[in-house]
Amino acid sequence: MNIADTMTLQSDLTINVSKFQPEAASDEVKNLNEYLMDTMKKDPKWYDVGAAKYRAMRANGETVFPQPIVLDRGRNISMPSREHGRDIPCRVMTPESGVEAKAVFMHIHGGGFVLSSEKEFDTVLAKIADLAHVVVVSVGYRLAPENSFPAGPEDCFDAAEWLIDNAKDEFGVELQFVGGESAGGHLALSTYFHLTTSRPTFHFSGLVLNYGVFDLSFLPQVHHFQKRDTLFLDKEVMEHYRDAFCPGMSVEQLRHPSVSPFYHGLQGLRLPPAIFTCGTEDCLLDDTVMMAARWQIKGGTAVVRILPGAPHAYTLFPWDKCPEAKEGIEAGCAFVREMKK
Template structure:
C-alpha cells in the first residue's frame, strides 16, 4: 500500500477554478465598494462608527428589529455596566443561551449592529442569543474588551438560568468575535473548570495577533480586509506591545498550550478568499490534534465576513448558516 498522510485536506475547497462564478462577481463588486470608501483609520474610529451606523460606509445601514431587548450586567469595575442585546426564539421556548461576540476588528460595531443575524440564530438554534457590547479600541485597548467578554460569560454561567430561563451552552462570534470567543472558552476552562460549553462557533477568527499568518501577507486582493487594515486594528488593540507580548496565550490563543485539556467541540468556518484562512485551518488542526472535536468548514470563493451577508448574496451564506444550525442542534440535549 502507498504511504498515506496522517493529515488530509480537501484541496477542492481551495481551488479558485472551482469557485462559484456568482461568488467571484460578488467579490469583485466588494473590492470596488471597499476601494471607493474611506478606511476607518483615515477618519478615526469614532467618526467611522457614526458613518457606519448611518449607512455611509461600504456596509449597509444596520437594521434594528423591535424584538431586540437591551440591558446591562455588572462589570468587574465598580459603577460600570456592560451593555447587551438579547433575542429570544420566535416560538417563545428557549433551550439555553448562546453568548454572541460581534466582530469589527476590536474597533468597530457593537451589540446593536446585527439584529437580523441575531434573530436568525435565536429562531433556528432555539436559544436565547445574548450579544455582549464589549469595550472597543483604541479608546479602550486590550485587555478591556476581553475582560468584558469574560465578565459576561461568568455572569451568564452564574445567572443565566434565573435571568433567561436557560443555561449558557454556546459561545461564538465572527472575526474579532471569533478570537474573543475562543479566549472566553479558554478562560472559563481555568476560571470555572466545572463548567463546559456544548460548543463553540468560531467564524473566520484571528487566532495569532503577533504578526499574522502567511495568508494575510500573500492575499493579493483588498477584499473586505487586507494587511494594512489588519495591522491598524492590531495597533489600535495592542499599543506599545512587542511581538513576544502579543504571542502570549491570553492574547493569541494559537499559542495556548492545550495538550491534555478537554476543550469544547468547535466549528471553525472560513471562506477560501479570506486573508484569515490560515488562522482557521491551523487552529482547527491544532484543536483536533489534541483529541478535541474540531470541525473545519471551508467555503470556496467566500470572502471575509461572508456569513453576515444577506442570504442569497452568495451560496456560502446559506451553507454556512445551515452548517451552524446543524452543529448547534446536534449538541443541545433533547
C-alpha cells in the same frame, strides 16, 4: 490528475483540496467579490477618519455598507462588569414564537476589536436564534483604541461569568455556547480559555468560530494574501486593527496566549467540540485551518467548513448575494442543535 490519487501511501492528515480551488466558487460569490473590491475603493479607512467617527458613519448608513437593521424582537439589557458602577450593554434575541429555546448562545461580534456593536447584528442574531433554537446574548464589549487590551476581553469574560450564574433565572435556559466572527472568534476562544481557570467546573457544549483571528503576530496567509484591492482585510488593515487593540506590543508579547489564543498549549484541557468556518478569499484562512488542526491534535472534536470563494465577513451578507452565508450559518446552527445538552 492529482499525484496523491496515484500514491499508495496514505496521509494521516487529509484535506478536501477541491474546496480551495478557484473553480469551486459560486458565480454569486465571485460577483460579490468583484463588487466589494470596486466598492471598497470608495469607502474611507476608519484609521484615516478616526474610529469613533467611522463607527457613527457606519451606524447611520454613511459608508458603503448599508445601515444596520434593528429588529423590534431584539431586546437591550446590561450586566455588571468587574468595575463597580460600569455595566456591559448586551443585545438579546430569542427564537420566534413557537420555537422553544434549549440553551443560551453568547455571541461576540466582529469588527477588528475597533468597530461595530452588539446592536448592529440583529439579522444574524435572529437567524441563529431561530435556526439553532437558542437565546442569543450578544456582548457589547469595549472597543479599541479608546479601550485597548485587555478591556474588551475582560468584558467578555465578565459577561460569560454572569451568564453562567444567571442565565437560568433570566432566560430559563443555561449558557452552553459561545461564538463569534473575526475578532469575535478570537474573543470567544479567549473567553473559553479564561473560564477554564476562573470557572473550572463549567463546560461549554460547543464553540462556534467563524473566520476568527487567532494569531495577532499574523500567520502566512495574512502576509501573502493578494487581491488587486482590499477585500475587507489585508495586512495593512490588519496592522491598524492590531495596533489599536495591542498598542506597542512586541512580537513576543503578541504571541502570549492571552493575546493570541493560537499559542495556548491546550494541554490538560477538556476541549469542547468546535466548528470553524472560513472562506478561501480571506486573509485569515490559515488561522482557521491551523487552529482547527491543533484542536484535533490535542484531542478536541473540530468540524471545519471551508466556503469556496467566500470573503472575510461572509456570514453577514444577504443569502441571495452570498449563498455561502446561508451554508455557513446553517452549518453552525446545525452544530449547535446537535451539541445541545
